[in-house]
Every structure is written in C-alpha cells, then in structure tokens.
Amino acid sequence: MKTAGRLLAILILACAGCRSTAPGQRQSADASPQPPVAGETNKEADLPGIGEAPDVVLTATPIAVSDPLEPVNRAFFQFNDKLYFWVLKPVSKGYVKVVPQPARRGVNNFFSNIATPIRLVNSALQAEFRGAWVEIERFAINTTVGVAGFGDPARNWWNLQKRTADLGQTLGRYGLGPSIYINWPIIGPSSVRDTVGYVGDLFLDPVNYLVPKLDYNLGVKSYDTVNGTSLHEGEYEDFKNAAIDPYVALRDAYFQYRRSLVSGNQDNAAGPPSPPLPAYPTSSRSNVKWFR
Secondary structure (H helix, E strand, C coil): CHHHHHHHHHHHHHHHHHHCCCCCCCCCCCCCCCCCCCCCCCHHHHCCCCCCCCCCCCCCCCCCCCCCCHHHHHHHHHHHHHHHHHHHHHHHHHHHHHCCHHHHHHHHHHHHHHCHHHHHHHHHHCCCHHHHHHHHHHHHHHHHCCCCCCCCHHHHCCCCCCECCCHHHHHHHCCCCCCCEEEECCCEEEEHHHHHHHHHHHCCCCHHHHCCCHHHHHHHHHHHHHHHHHCCCCHHHHHHHHCCCHHHHHHHHHHHHHHHHHHCCCCCECCCCCCCCCCCCCCCCCCCCCCC
C-alpha cells in the first residue's frame, strides 16, 4: 500500500507539471526561459522594435565636415542672418506687395535663362552631353517662344528641365575634394572647392559682360536676389525653427547636398533638393537655393 501511495503521488505531481505547459496556457512568471530548439527561428527577434534581423543595419554614416574656421564662420552666419531679417526680408515683403507673383516668376525665369552658359559649359565639362543639349534647347525655346526668357515653355510644354551643373560640381567630378567649410558673408555657405568654382562661374555669367559697371552690376544681382527670395517667403524661418543649431544644420545640409550632386546620386535635372534646403539668399542664376 505504501508503494502504491508513493506511485500515486508521483503521478499527481507529474500531471500538475504537464498542465502548466499545456497548449493555450501561459508559462508561470517564475519559470525560466527555455532555450530555442535547433532549427526554429526566433520570431520575436524579427519583430520591429523588439529584435534585429541579421541583415538589418540600423547605423547611419555621419557627415564628415572639416570646419577649422568655425568661430569665423559662425560670425559670418550671424551677419548673414541679420542681413536677412533686417534688410532682405523687409525689402522682399514690400516688393511682394507691389509686384504680383506671375511677374516675379517671369523675372526669375529671365535671369535663369541668361545664366544658361554656366550650366551649358559645366554640363559639357562633366561629359553630360545630353544635359548640355537640353540647355541649348531650353535657351532657344525660352528666348523665342518664352519671350526673352520670361516664360519657361521648355519645361511646361516639353518637359525640358534645367540642369544643376556648376564649376564646383565639375571640379568634384574630376576628383577634387571640398576641403574646409567656409561661410562667406552675403554669398553664404561654401567650401574651398566651391569658392574656386564660384569665381570661375563668374566668368561664364553673361550679366558680368552685359552690365560691366560694378555698381549697376551689383544692383542687378541684388534685384535678382530680392526677387528670388520673394518666391520662397518663410522658408528660412521654418528652417531655423526646425533646427537645434541652425549653423550646424545648414553646414551639414550644404555638404550633404553638394556631395550628392558630385557623386551623381542627385538627379542632374533641377528639382526639389534633397535634403530640403532653406531659400535665403536665392538667385535665379543659382543652381543651389540658398547656397549660391
């Protein structure tokens, strides 16, 4: 009888243990986790936010920016910032009240059409011959059908998009690195390479030959800048409000965008830049809003 009682007690304990892991029942809180069975996948590790699949990479490559002149660059950034809020923005807002948007867009198209040689020559230097031909087509169509370039039928009717080629980008395509970051007063963000490119592009800008006198030349380019800024009202303010450190945000955005243009990851046809960039100061002759 004692032996039968012991066997009965063992059977009861065994049944109780089986019941704790029966289907549909949760494992007790103090039960230790069981190792996965060989051949089974860990489904919990495949769920987003819980585990990580073996082929998922969650790290991002940071942007390396050489900025040894940061104190000076920050001072120039503050100068440009005050120049915008104290001069350019008030003038632009007054200009908007006087000149309707269709007329301002026409002026923007006119100056962009004049700057065709900058984009044409640099597209050819980059062996982007299709882009160079598109610039020729755009200039011919917009100068004639578009009435001296005030209209853009080449884009609106024939879907011929403006190129984004400039000499800084061309030098980058030939292997020249950007070197250090420079934030010039009035001109804005740049680098050693893009500064050289900016100077080179001045020799391709027809405005410098059509209006050679310095004071008139500056007046024409200032008007172009005011007109371009009026078409992007509020973008710079939105950019500053969204950035923890506007100086760093602008610097990194500039390097990332220029790197994408040089590497060819950014389409050579002008369009919305990636990442989004602020629009002050902007010029219709510029290939990059804000930066040139």
